[in-house]
Amino acid sequence: MAQQLNQLRETASQTAGPYVHIGCVPNFSGISGVYDEDLGIAMVNEKTAGERIVIEGRVFDGTGTPLKDSLIEIWQADSQGLYNSPSEMRGTADPNFTGWGRQAMDMDTGVFRFETVKPGRVPFLDGRLQAPHVSLWIVARGINLGLNTRMYFADEEAANAEDPVLVRIEHQVRVPTLMATRKGDTYHFDIYLQGESETIFFDI
């Protein structure tokens, strides 16, 4: 018999459920006085470097109905392409930019909205540059394990055309599901959980 690997098993996921707001955005859900403010609500302040943008969209289920009880987290590099994380070894990110945001969608309209900056480019495993992108994590009632996807910027055509992740997608017809379209300072990004235009989700 060989030695044991002695590796533990990851704790299994369970759905965030309909009341995820209580734990993650209690002020949003009407529970005030416990935390000063909900974590992740503000990503930028007046000193944050880079181009200010808004990311806005909805998440649709397989019937085309927008989810109204979901929670989305985003994680992105700063305007210079650095992550505000202890594991970032290439430099020091903008201290006025958290890189991480968390928003519940509006309980009536299903719209989510992040005020952030446009991220710079970060390297792929082999050193090639990736196109600017935002990582997303979506949880909700009925979602058993949080869904990972990425948002790219449709107006970054040259960078997208050489992005190491995008170019290796077999079904290029699905690539537009990862593209946010610009109108003014707002990038619009809808997510489809099922159907013909199902968003590409990643196993990361």
Next chain:
Amino acid sequence: MGNAKPETGAFFPRNRSLHPKAFTPDYKTSVVRSPQKALLSLNDTISEITGPVFGHEILGEKDNDLILNFARPGESALGERIVVHGRVLDERGRGVSGALLEFWQANAGGRYRHAKEGYIAPLDPNFGGCGRTITDDDGYYSLRTVKPGPYPWPNGVNDWRPSHIHFSVFGHGFAQRLITQMYFEGDPLIPLCPIARTITDQAALDQLIAPLDMANTIPMDARAFKFDIVLRGRRSTLFENRMEGN
């Protein structure tokens, strides 16, 4: 974070067989919310390896005490007083320091403080139902609360959730992000619950059940339950090819 050197390795591939599948028709809401196409495999880049980390300075004194953090001065939440404690570990068995844990739950009668909640059990004016803490250098955490009650929910005509506490866990990388639920040892509703049963690997479900921990029970005050949480581990980067200039 202590004095440990930040880790920069890629995460072990996720063992998806121990997680629930996306499409679990006995849990009805999953039917139209489950992606149907294959996930696209992505080897971790710096976007997945890094993640937000939070400092202990964000915490208020009562953040991990649900008995008091919403209660009126001099009062406390109703119900069975319990302590939940344990460690956040990674798959290599190492304690994860500086991990933010957020938790939420129903009150002792099984009622959530939420606009969309309509169960007839009453709200407790002294119980909000949310809390948070950050692990210490060894990955250890604890919280104090009241044991949440079971409650009926609209799925089947007579489905009941077992008593449970929701946990949201941040490690050090975005790919470690996890939300799960903790159940209580001996609860007969666990094997009946369509949400618990989305996990088909029995050992993985057992890992969500916190045992009574009499050694850490506070005499004449609160029982203790132990709940360890395992996040994805990282590869060693010793022999990995490094990018030029990195």
